Amino acid sequence: MKNNKPKYNQIIEAAVKVIAENGFHASQVSKIAKAARVADGTIYLYFKNKEDVLVSVFEEKMGQFIDKIAEAISQKQNAEEKLYSLIEMHFRQLSDDYYLAIVTQLELRQSNYTLRLQINKVLKPYLTVIDSIIKEGMEQKLFRSNLNIPLVRQMIFGTIDEIVTNWVMKEQKYDLMSQVPEVHALLIGALSSKG
Amino acid sequence: MKNNKPKYNQIIEAAVKVIAENGFHASQVSKIAKAARVADGTIYLYFKNKEDVLVSVFEEKMGQFIDKIAEAISQKQNAEEKLYSLIEMHFRQLSDDYYLAIVTQLELRQSNYTLRLQINKVLKPYLTVIDSIIKEGMEQKLFRSNLNIPLVRQMIFGTIDEIVTNWVMKEQKYDLMSQVPEVHALLIGALSSKG
Amino acid sequence: MKNNKPKYNQIIEAAVKVIAENGFHASQVSKIAKAARVADGTIYLYFKNKEDVLVSVFEEKMGQFIDKIAEAISQKQNAEEKLYSLIEMHFRQLSDDYYLAIVTQLELRQSNYTLRLQINKVLKPYLTVIDSIIKEGMEQKLFRSNLNIPLVRQMIFGTIDEIVTNWVMKEQKYDLMSQVPEVHALLIGALSSKG
Amino acid sequence: MKNNKPKYNQIIEAAVKVIAENGFHASQVSKIAKAARVADGTIYLYFKNKEDVLVSVFEEKMGQFIDKIAEAISQKQNAEEKLYSLIEMHFRQLSDDYYLAIVTQLELRQSNYTLRLQINKVLKPYLTVIDSIIKEGMEQKLFRSNLNIPLVRQMIFGTIDEIVTNWVMKEQKYDLMSQVPEVHALLIGALSSKG
DNA sequence: TATGAATGAGTTTTCATTCAT
DNA sequence: CATGAATGAAAACTCATTCAT
Numbered sequence: 162m163k164n165n166k167p168k169y170n171q172i173i174e175a176a177v178k179v180i181a182e183n184g185f186h187a188s189q190v191s192k193i194a195k196a197a198r199v200a201d202g203t204i205y206l207y208f209k210n211k212e213d214v215l216v217s218v219f220e221e222k223m224g225q226f227i228d229k230i231a232e233a234i235s236q237k238q239n240a241e242e243k244l245y246s247l248i249e250m251h252f253r254q255l256s257d258d259y260y261l262a263i264v265t266q267l268e269l270r271q272s273n274y275t276l277r278l279q280i281n282k283v284l285k286p287y288l289t290v291i292d293s294i295i296k297e298g299m300e301q302k303l304f305r306s307n308l309n310i311p312l313v314r315q316m317i318f319g320t321i322d323e324i325v326t327n328w329v330m331k332e333q334k335y336d337l338m339s340q341v342p343e344v345h346a347l348l349i350g351a352l353s354s355k356g
Numbered sequence: 357m358k359n360n361k362p363k364y365n366q367i368i369e370a371a372v373k374v375i376a377e378n379g380f381h382a383s384q385v386s387k388i389a390k391a392a393r394v395a396d397g398t399i400y401l402y403f404k405n406k407e408d409v410l411v412s413v414f415e416e417k418m419g420q421f422i423d424k425i426a427e428a429i430s431q432k433q434n435a436e437e438k439l440y441s442l443i444e445m446h447f448r449q450l451s452d453d454y455y456l457a458i459v460t461q462l463e464l465r466q467s468n469y470t471l472r473l474q475i476n477k478v479l480k481p482y483l484t485v486i487d488s489i490i491k492e493g494m495e496q497k498l499f500r501s502n503l504n505i506p507l508v509r510q511m512i513f514g515t516i517d518e519i520v521t522n523w524v525m526k527e528q529k530y531d532l533m534s535q536v537p538e539v540h541a542l543l544i545g546a547l548s549s550k551g
Numbered sequence: 552m553k554n555n556k557p558k559y560n561q562i563i564e565a566a567v568k569v570i571a572e573n574g575f576h577a578s579q580v581s582k583i584a585k586a587a588r589v590a591d592g593t594i595y596l597y598f599k600n601k602e603d604v605l606v607s608v609f610e611e612k613m614g615q616f617i618d619k620i621a622e623a624i625s626q627k628q629n630a631e632e633k634l635y636s637l638i639e640m641h642f643r644q645l646s647d648d649y650y651l652a653i654v655t656q657l658e659l660r661q662s663n664y665t666l667r668l669q670i671n672k673v674l675k676p677y678l679t680v681i682d683s684i685i686k687e688g689m690e691q692k693l694f695r696s697n698l699n700i701p702l703v704r705q706m707i708f709g710t711i712d713e714i715v716t717n718w719v720m721k722e723q724k725y726d727l728m729s730q731v732p733e734v735h736a737l738l739i740g741a742l743s744s745k746g
Numbered sequence: 747m748k749n750n751k752p753k754y755n756q757i758i759e760a761a762v763k764v765i766a767e768n769g770f771h772a773s774q775v776s777k778i779a780k781a782a783r784v785a786d787g788t789i790y791l792y793f794k795n796k797e798d799v800l801v802s803v804f805e806e807k808m809g810q811f812i813d814k815i816a817e818a819i820s821q822k823q824n825a826e827e828k829l830y831s832l833i834e835m836h837f838r839q840l841s842d843d844y845y846l847a848i849v850t851q852l853e854l855r856q857s858n859y860t861l862r863l864q865i866n867k868v869l870k871p872y873l874t875v876i877d878s879i880i881k882e883g884m885e886q887k888l889f890r891s892n893l894n895i896p897l898v899r900q901m902i903f904g905t906i907d908e909i910v911t912n913w914v915m916k917e918q919k920y921d922l923m924s925q926v927p928e929v930h931a932l933l934i935g936a937l938s939s940k941g
Numbered sequence: 942t943a944t945g946a947a948t949g950a951g952t953t954t955t956c957a958t959t960c961a962t
Numbered sequence: 963c964a965t966g967a968a969t970g971a972a973a974a975c976t977c978a979t980t981c982a983t
Contacts, residue, residue: 189976189978191978202945202981203943211979267469267472271466273379273380273466277525309535309538312538312539316518316539319515323510324511340504350546350547351542351545353545363967384953386952395969395970397968397969397971405954574858579974580974581973589947590948591975592977593949594975595974601973661857662856667852702928702929709904709905711904714897714901714904720866730894730897737936738936740935753963753964774956775958784965785964786965787958790957790959796957945983946981946982948979949979951975958968960965960966960969
């Protein structure tokens with residue numbers, strides 16, 4: 162519903178651009194308003210406050226992000242392939258969107274505790290997707306049966322996230338996509354029942 | 357040399373406490389000074405500015421942190437045991453220091469880009485320790501010989517860091533130390549030449 | 552253009568009053584804002600910073616000051632009369648504006664080098680007016696033909712300025728206007744070709 | 747008596763140097779102490795407070811300054827020659843002492859009202875010297891008999907002071923001494939009974 | 942809906958001065 | 963006499979948010 166209003170999206174897109182270009186702490190409401198070609202006050206017609214803008218940026222962008230990953234995964238047959246697909250889609254989407262990568266990996270992490278909690282809430286579905294892959298892998302006997310799901314999920318997410326963050330901090334000087342097979346192999350090694 | 361001055365350490369300890377209790381953005385210099393039982397101005401006799409206090413907190417604490425890990429590792433014979441020791445010491449030190457865990461996992465990450473770069477510089481030796489374990493494991497034929505060292509290091513650090521962060525965000529409601537064997541097993545699974 | 556905004560002038564007038572009453576160094580932005588009946592932040596909508604407020608005070612006030620002198624002079628026929636007019640108008644305007652006299656003679660001189668340079672720039676047109684009177688007097692053979700113009704200008708300005716400053720420091724206890732003829736006579740004596 | 751203490755003079759000289767090199771507002775007590783090679787606290791054994799240091803700088807330096815002028819004048823026979831001598835000595839002493847010129851013409855004027863009053867008190871004897879020359883000139887019938895002494899004194903001092911200030915602000919790019927004859931001629935023109 | 946002028950709370954840092962040694 | 967570590971008050975400026983139009 163929110164999304165039908167063109168100004169709403171205008172502001173979201175402007176926020177991503179402004180944060181990516183100026184950094185989290187230099188992204189004043191007035192700067193976002195200017196980039197969105199609306200008045201400062203207009204922002205408060207669509208968002209409760211500045212924090213709401215930032216959370217919404219994350220919600221909108223991560224929503225699409227997760228949806229695409231979920232869809233890609235649904236077309237794969239087994240947990241191994243699904244994990245591959247997840248890594249690939251995760252990397253690809255951030256590889257393809259320069260601004261988004263900076264904003265999610267570096268800038269939005271400078272937010273305060275409240276915002277962080279809300280960001281975690283948005284991430285929940287992604288973590289659930291990871292959990293389901295783990296479960297499926299165990300059911301399919303591809304993964305060891307005694308895996309501690311939350312722990313494994315934290316390993317998978319922590320690994321992927323750290324690799325992307327490193328790539329962003331190195332100013333994306335190397336090719337992220339080419340690392341997919343190795344990352345997948347490492348994680349499969351950790352989970353595989355054949356170990 | 358710095359450390360011999362008692363006020364210097366008084367301020368560092370106060371900063372950790374204040375940041376842990378109030379959060380990064382609510383940790384005014386005056387609050388730190390009060391907690392250290394010194395005048396506001398005294399802080400500027402020992403530190404260039406507020407950022408210098410924060411960087412120094414990280415330097416001092418992570419310096420000790422890494423030293424202890426390095427020492428523990430040096431007494432182990434092979435890469436597998438060293439990795440176990442690293443995970444254990446990493447978890448134990450943060451497990452034992454409530455404030456430090458909050459500060460390193462949550463609060464200091466809210467810092468700006470400049471501060472982040474300096475924090476990364478402090479972390480460098482830790483990453484080097486991880487690298488050396490990986491190399492040693494490959495030499496000892498315990499780990500696969502074709503490991504991509506930076507990638508593996510990112511997996512190890514990302515995994516450990518994510519697990520600690522989760523534990524801190526869950527308000528340390530569960531026992532972190534009990535997870536050491538499983539984390540070690542997962543990582544060894546990823547690296548082992550026996551896979 | 553700036554001047555059309557009522558708040559701009561409100562702030563300028565408040566600044567003159569506050570500086571005259573409290574002295575240069577005790578004229579905080581918050582005090583000026585309060586006197587202008589605006590919020591502190593409003594000052595920064597109209598001025599770049601505090602120094603800009605002070606420079607603008609001088610620009611606005613000296614602009615008018617010099618304009619009035621220039622106009623009065625333009626109606627006089629010869630250099631002698633023009634010099635008389637200049638002294639008279641200079642004294643009259645400061646005589647009539649208690650606050651302005653204190654601000655220009657005492658308070659704004661406490662400014663730092665940067666501000667002083669800008670004040671000098673504003674004064675430039677006034678010095679040019681003096682120069683033109685000297686030149687005209689030489690052309691009209693009323694003044695000696697070999698006058699060193701910068702030097703004579705410095706004598707005229709130095710004399711007038713010192714007399715006004717003395718009057719302000721003596722808390723304007725005597726009548727400044729009554730001194731005009733004598734000051735004029737002295738200066739004419741210095742310049743006159745009849746000497 | 748003060749002067750017999752070597753540290754007292756050390757501090758005075760350091761203050762002149764520091765003020766000339768750093769400007770009035772950047773001349774902290776600690777900087778003066780360092781330049782004088784004494785501890786900060788030592789300054790307070792010889793001076794009541796910072797203002798006292800500045801006043802003392804002016805007292806010491808202007809005391810010598812005025813003494814030399816008074817002595818030079820005492821050897822001259824008539825008011826015209828005495829005025830010449832006064833101008834020449836005034837210019838020469840500032841011409842010869844780079845730091846002193848900057849400090850008296852530019853930096854010490856940035857002081858507040860209290861300090862200004864004390865500086866004026868120090869200047870009093872100089873103004874008395876000027877007054878006595880004017881009186882003598884009137885008695886000797888060299889000057890007009892109806893001169894308004896305070897006004898003439900203000901003209902003489904205002905002229906000399908403005909010329910020196912201009913020379914200092916122009917970074918002493920030209921020769922001040924060469925202007926003595928013209929300045930003298932102008933002032934004599936203003937005062938002379940032959941006009 | 943949309944605007945943007947106005948608000949005012951909030952924080953780092955400096956530096957003259959003191960006083961225990 | 964001399965030191966210099968410690969003190970703590972004081973002020974410019976930013977920016978999220980409001981509200982009259």
